[in-house]
Amino acid sequence: MNxxxxxTALFLFIVAIPxxxxxxxxxxxxxGHKKITYYAENxxxxxxxxxxxxxxxxxxxxxxxxxxxTIPAKTKxxxxxxxxxxxxxxxxTYIAVVTKKENNIELxxxxxxxxxxxxxxxxxxxx
Numbered sequence: 001m002n003x004x005x006x007x008t009a010l011f012l013f014i015v016a017i018p019x020x021x022x023x024x025x026x027x028x029x030x031x032g033h034k035k036i037t038y039y040a041e042n043x044x045x046x047x048x049x050x051x052x053x054x055x056x057x058x059x060x061x062x063x064x065x066x067x068x069x070t071i072p073a074k075t076k077x078x079x080x081x082x083x084x085x086x087x088x089x090x091x092x093t094y095i096a097v098v099t100k101k102e103n104n105i106e107l108x109x110x111x112x113x114x115x116x117x118x119x120x121x122x123x124x125x126x127x
Contacts, residue, residue, distance in 0.1 A: 038081075041077075050071055053094065057089075059085065
């Protein structure tokens with residue numbers, strides 16, 4: 001029975017891998033001697049923005065902070081490098097979402113904010 005579960009899990013894993021790829025970007029994971037590096041390759045003719053977050057345990061640096069990267073057209077860019085801790089079990093999964101340029105949120109400085117700071121000298125007493 002365990003063999004059947006293993007074959008089923010392997011089949012689902014192989015089927016699910018293409019479903020994780022966001023449109024226009026190919027995410028690859030390269031395992032080095034003592035590191036794991038995530039790469040994003042833009043396969044389109046336009047620049048795209050990529051929201052990317054890695055959920056990981058057992059690594060030296062926490063990769064749980066999300067990032068937004070602009071990937072130029074037809075280029076490959078390193079996103080994050082994970083370095084495993086000695087003697088620890090490691091797991092890592094990622095979330096990648098492609099945002100289109102017309103949907104980007106632009107921050108504009110439209111109003112001037114004036115902040116009044118009132119300083120109180122503790123040596124002077126109010127009468």
